[in-house]
Each structure stands twice: as structure tokens, then as C-alpha cells.
Amino acid sequence: MTYDEDRRVIERHQANLDTGAVEALRYVTEAEHQTMFFNRLTPIGIGPALPPPRWKRTCRRSSLASMTLIEMEPTAVHVGEDELPWVDNDEGTKLKVLVAKVSEGLWIIRTKFAPGVRVQTHKHTGQVYAYTLSGSWKYEESDYVNTAGSFLYEPAGSRHTLVVPETNTEVTDVWFQIYGANLSLDSDGNIERVTDAGSVLQAYVAGCEAMGATPTTILTD
Numbered sequence: 001m002t003y004d005e006d007r008r009v010i011e012r013h014q015a016n017l018d019t020g021a022v023e024a025l026r027y028v029t030e031a032e033h034q035t036m037f038f039n040r041l042t043p044i045g046i047g048p049a050l051p052p053p054r055w056k057r058t059c060r061r062s063s064l065a066s067m068t069l070i071e072m073e074p075t076a077v078h079v080g081e082d083e084l085p086w087v088d089n090d091e092g093t094k095l096k097v098l099v100a101k102v103s104e105g106l107w108i109i110r111t112k113f114a115p116g117v118r119v120q121t122h123k124h125t126g127q128v129y130a131y132t133l134s135g136s137w138k139y140e141e142s143d144y145v146n147t148a149g150s151f152l153y154e155p156a157g158s159r160h161t162l163v164v165p166e167t168n169t170e171v172t173d174v175w176f177q178i179y180g181a182n183l184s185l186d187s188d189g190n191i192e193r194v195t196d197a198g199s200v201l202q203a204y205v206a207g208c209e210a211m212g213a214t215p216t217t218i219l220t221d
């Protein structure tokens with residue numbers, strides 16, 4: 001079956017699901033159904049191919065369509081507050097890695113900063129979205145202060161030095177969604193360290209293992 005033929009089958013099946021799942025199965029043949037499951041789901045964005053349909057032996061025919069629809073839906077991933085450990089990073093900072101997709105250059109981390117922390121000047125090769133959960137921090141080069149609820153967008157190419165006020169009375173907790181690499185710079189602007197999705201994941205997993213923890217819920221490629 002060609003892709004176009006297969007696509008029409010899936011579209012017809014989808015339309016039938018919208019109007020009546022039981023009726024739909026009366027003229028979607030077994031061969032078409034098998035094709036939908038095993039070959040052509042991803043190209044039109046329905047979702048990944050599914051495992052062999054063992055459910056066929058246990059499910060009534062009349063419930064086939066609705067069950068198919070449920071199994072085709074992507075599954076959400078929930079990560080509870082305590083599921084991933086905090087790992088020591090630079091002095092006065094801890095982090096956890098929530099997402100590290102090397103193919104997309106994307107890494108999402110949460111970082112906790114103690115009062116008085118100053119992070120080495122860094123430059124971004126990609127854009128950054130930052131959301132502050134508690135505490136406060138700023139960039140030395142700017143006047144604004146990030147506090148709980150603040151959102152910050154950092155364009156690719158931006159360069160700055162993160163500081164946390166010594167007067168803070170609580171830990172500063174920030175969610176960063178970062179694309180590309182952070183280039184840590186010395187006082188002359190030379191690159192001293194490169195951090196990206198791959199390196200942050202590697203360091204985080206090593207840190208977890210050193211604590212005897214296994215981070216099982218990080219989203220990776």
C-alpha cells in the first residue's frame with residue numbers, strides 16, 4: 001500500500017472515529033488496520049508505531065476503535081519534585097537536569113543558588129528562557145532583578161554575569177530552558193568551558209550515581 005493510499009485509510013478511519021467507532025470498523029478491513037498500526041503512523045504525525053496488537057485477543061471487536069485511539073495518543077511524562085536529585089554544581093549551586101536532547105541542542109535544568117553566588121561570565125550560542133521560582137538574582141550588566149514569577153528571555157549571542165544578592169534570605173530557584181551551549185569566559189573573553197545538553201547530562205548522571213541515585217525520568221533523545 002502506498003503512502004497516499006495508507007494516508008487515506010487513516011484519514012477515513014479517523015473520520016469514522018469522530019462519528020461512531022463501532023460503525024467505522026465495519027468497513028475498515030483487517031489489512032488496512034494492520035497497515036495503520038505498523039507502517040504509516042508517524043509520517044502524518046499521529047504518533048510512533050505501536051507494538052504488536054496483543055490486545056486483539058482480549059478486546060471485544062466493538063471496542064477496538066476507541067482503544068486504538070487511546071493507544072495512539074502520546075503519553076505525558078510527569079516528573080515529581082522529589083524524583084530527580086539535586087546535584088552539587090559550582091560552589092553554592094545545585095542543579096537537576098529535566099531535559100537533555102542532544103539532537104535539538106536543548107537542555108532544561110533547575111538551578112538553586114545560595115545567597116552571594118557569582119557565576120562566571122558566560123555567553124550563549126542559543127536562546128534561553130528562564131523562569132524564577134524563588135529568591136532573586138540578576139545579571140551584573142543589567143538593572144532588572146529576577147524574582148519569583150519573573151520570566152527572562154536571553155537571545156543567542158547574549159553575554160552576562162549572574163549574581164545572587166548576599167542579602168537574600170532564601171535559596172534562589174530558577175528553571176532554565178537553554179538551546180545550544182553556554183560558553184564560560186575568562187576576564188579576557190577566552191572560552192574556558194563549554195556546557196551543552198550532552199555535557200550537562202553526563203555530569204548530572206555522574207553526580208547522581210556518586211550519590212547512589214539513578215535518575216530515571218530525564219527526557220533525552
Ligand SMILES: [Fe+2]
Nearest residue numbers: 124128154160
Ligand atoms: Fe545566561
